[in-house]
Amino acid sequence: MRQNKRLPVPDLSTEEKIKNAAxxxxxxxxxxxxxxxxxxEEAGINLALLNYYYRSKEKLFAIIMQxxxxxxxxxxxxxxxxxTTSLEKKIELFVSxxxxxxxVEPDIPLFxxxxxxxxxxxxxxxxxxxxxxxxxxFMKQYRAGVESGKIAPVHPMHFMMxxxxxxxxxxxxxxxxxxxxxxxxQQFETMMKERKALIPKWVxxxxxxx
Amino acid sequence: MRQNKRLPVPDLSTEEKIKNAAxxxxxxxxxxxxxxxxxxEEAGINLALLNYYYRSKEKLFAIIMQxxxxxxxxxxxxxxxxxTTSLEKKIELFVSxxxxxxxVEPDIPLFxxxxxxxxxxxxxxxxxxxxxxxxxxFMKQYRAGVESGKIAPVHPMHFMMxxxxxxxxxxxxxxxxxxxxxxxxQQFETMMKERKALIPKWVxxxxxxx
DNA sequence: AAAATAATTAATCAAATGATTAAAACAAAA
DNA sequence: TTTTGTTTTAATCATTTGATTAATTATTTT
Numbered sequence: 001m002r003q004n005k006r007l008p009v010p011d012l013s014t015e016e017k018i019k020n021a022a023x024x025x026x027x028x029x030x031x032x033x034x035x036x037x038x039x040x041e042e043a044g045i046n047l048a049l050l051n052y053y054y055r056s057k058e059k060l061f062a063i064i065m066q067x068x069x070x071x072x073x074x075x076x077x078x079x080x081x082x083x084t085t086s087l088e089k090k091i092e093l094f095v096s097x098x099x100x101x102x103x104v105e106p107d108i109p110l111f112x113x114x115x116x117x118x119x120x121x122x123x124x125x126x127x128x129x130x131x132x133x134x135x136x137x138f139m140k141q142y143r144a145g146v147e148s149g150k151i152a153p154v155h156p157m158h159f160m161m162x163x164x165x166x167x168x169x170x171x172x173x174x175x176x177x178x179x180x181x182x183x184x185x186q187q188f189e190t191m192m193k194e195r196k197a198l199i200p201k202w203v204x205x206x207x208x209x210x
Numbered sequence: 211m212r213q214n215k216r217l218p219v220p221d222l223s224t225e226e227k228i229k230n231a232a233x234x235x236x237x238x239x240x241x242x243x244x245x246x247x248x249x250x251e252e253a254g255i256n257l258a259l260l261n262y263y264y265r266s267k268e269k270l271f272a273i274i275m276q277x278x279x280x281x282x283x284x285x286x287x288x289x290x291x292x293x294t295t296s297l298e299k300k301i302e303l304f305v306s307x308x309x310x311x312x313x314v315e316p317d318i319p320l321f322x323x324x325x326x327x328x329x330x331x332x333x334x335x336x337x338x339x340x341x342x343x344x345x346x347x348f349m350k351q352y353r354a355g356v357e358s359g360k361i362a363p364v365h366p367m368h369f370m371m372x373x374x375x376x377x378x379x380x381x382x383x384x385x386x387x388x389x390x391x392x393x394x395x396q397q398f399e400t401m402m403k404e405r406k407a408l409i410p411k412w413v414x415x416x417x418x419x420x
Numbered sequence: 421a422a423a424a425t426a427a428t429t430a431a432t433c434a435a436a437t438g439a440t441t442a443a444a445a446c447a448a449a450a
Numbered sequence: 451t452t453t454t455g456t457t458t459t460a461a462t463c464a465t466t467t468g469a470t471t472a473a474t475t476a477t478t479t480t
Contacts, residue, residue: 014427029328033242036468046429051469113382114324118239120385130392157391157401158408161380164387169375172323172382175330177374181367182340191367198368202416209415224457246438256459261439427476437466445458450451 015053017043019063026064027107030114065115065123068108073127075101080138087141092200095167099196102171103189109168133160151207162206166199225263227253229273236274237317240324275325275333278318283337285311290348297351302410305377309406312381313399319378343370361417372416376409 021043025034036057040047054060079085079093102108116123133139142159145151170177170192178188231253235244246267250257264270289295289303312318326333343349352369355361380387380402388398 030240030242030324032240033328035466037466047468048430048470049428052427055469057468110320110324110327113386114240114320117320117385118243120389124386124389129386129390133390134392154408155401155404157387157393158405160390161383161387161405162376162412164383165375165377165379166372167375169379169382170371172379173371173374175326176323176334176339177367177371179330179334180339180343180370182344183367191365194365195368195371198364202372202419205415205419206412209412245436247436257438258440258460259458262457265439267438421480423478423480425476425478427474429472429474431471431473433468433470435466435468438464440463441461443459443461445456447454447456449454 014045014049017045018050018053018060022060023064023067026061027068027105027111030111031061068112069123069127071101071105072108072112073129077132080133080136083137087138087145088200088204090138090141091163091203094163095199095203096196098167099192102168103192106171106174110172113172145207152209159203159207163199163203166202167195170195224255224259227255228260228263228270232270233274233277236271237278237315237321240321241271278322279333279337281311281315282318282322283339287342290343290346293347297348297355298410298414300348300351301373301413304373305409305413306406308377309402312378313402316381316384320382323382355417362419369413369417373409373413376412377405380405 018039021039025038025042029038034057036050037047039060040050043050050057050060054063075097076094079090079097082090085093139156142151142156146153170188174188177183178185183191228249231249235248235252239248244267246260247257249270250260253260260267260270264273285307286304289300289307292300295303349366352361352366356363380398384398387393388395393401
């Protein structure tokens with residue numbers, strides 16, 4: 001007769017079905033192009049239930065966005081702040097983890113970047129990424145590398161753009177790239193797995209180039 | 211009394227104002243998030259004029275999309291099919307032209323990639339990029355380079371992804387990257403100009419890496 | 421079993437939005 | 451100046467879409 005028996009039981013299923021459907025549709029089409037009816041249909045529930053559980057399209061979106069941002073930055077953060085790994089190891093882990101994530105959730109980057117653009121401060125304001133990045137273990141190692149002459153003296157943001165560009169761009173450009181190269185989705189994914197080994201190798205040679 | 215005096219005169223202005231406004235808003239917000247009223251306001255015209263000149267939001271969008279795709283692929287095509295330039299020179303020209311374009315029209319990539327994703331075949335079907343790319347002067351030079359051992363034997367699509375990623379990604383990730391690096395738009399643009407020299411250098415070292 | 425609470429549904433509302441219309445303003449031609 | 455054709459406007463329409471409501475069904479509690 002524990003009252004709080006309500007907490008674990010209360011059919012997560014419907015609520016969860018809605019959230020999962022919302023994630024799929026929002027990721028695919030973005031906020032503006034998504035109709036609450038699309039989500040309801042994807043979830044196989046009555047439209048009114050969406051508002052019953054989440055109040056509004058905006059509130060539901062906010063939840064999805066927050067979780068997606070977390071998934072995206074979690075990878076960076078944990079890798080970049082590990083004091084025990086070398087800079088080169090960090091590159092390997094970053095690339096590998098990211099590609100693994102994007103093979104499962106390929107729509108996250110375009111979704112995030114599109115939505116962030118229409119609302120940068122709102123969405124990124126609270127997370128103070130700046131501090132996080134500037135004081136990361138990675139940055140210390142990078143600066144040390146430049147000082148000792150092991151790394152060519154280019155702005156660390158160039159480096160960031162390079163690793164992100166090489167890793168993330170193929171997923172953003174997927175449809176166009178497949179078209180250009182005449183590739184199947186299968187072939188594309190194989191190629192992305194190859195990049196887990198290739199990108200770190202390339203980036204390391206770039207670091208030394210002058 | 212020349213009848214065709216009507217041809218040069220006929221106030222391009224209103225029609226052009228609408229198209230320019232449409233380009234700005236569509237590029238910024240994409241098709242779904244754009245309201246015809248936004249375009250009318252941006253153009254400083256009555257809403258009905260949009261339909262008077264362009265019939266529908268869809269038709270107006272199709273025009274903007276077609277022109278944007280042309281701008282985007284024109285750069286690639288002209289550079290990649292020049293029989294008189296070396297492969298290395300092609301890289302330099304490609305990167306430099308692209309960055310110049312994107313400094314003026316920074317919203318094109320995210321716009322195109324977002325819209326293409328929701329409608330790949332419709333938008334890319336007619337342009338047969340595949341053929342264009344496979345038979346380009348660039349591809350011949352690339353294959354020759356691999357055979358002669360001057361280029362490491364990686365799939366040319368990896369190379370394409372690399373150059374595009376290094377060049378285009380920073381513009382797609384602009385808001386996030388500025389936030390992470392604590393940069394102003396000014397600083398960002400300076401950095402992009404630096405990349406006109408840096409990317410070709412990096413790419414050339416990557417080509418040889420094994 | 422009865423009562424109370426929670427979940428679900430069909431119907432409906434109100435606001436937003438793409439498009440049209442009929443009239444007015446303007447320009448060109450006769 | 452009158453006539454004709456074009457451009458512009460305000461008002462309105464029809465559909466879409468996010469949200470609510472009132473009634474129904476299912477579940478939990480007493």
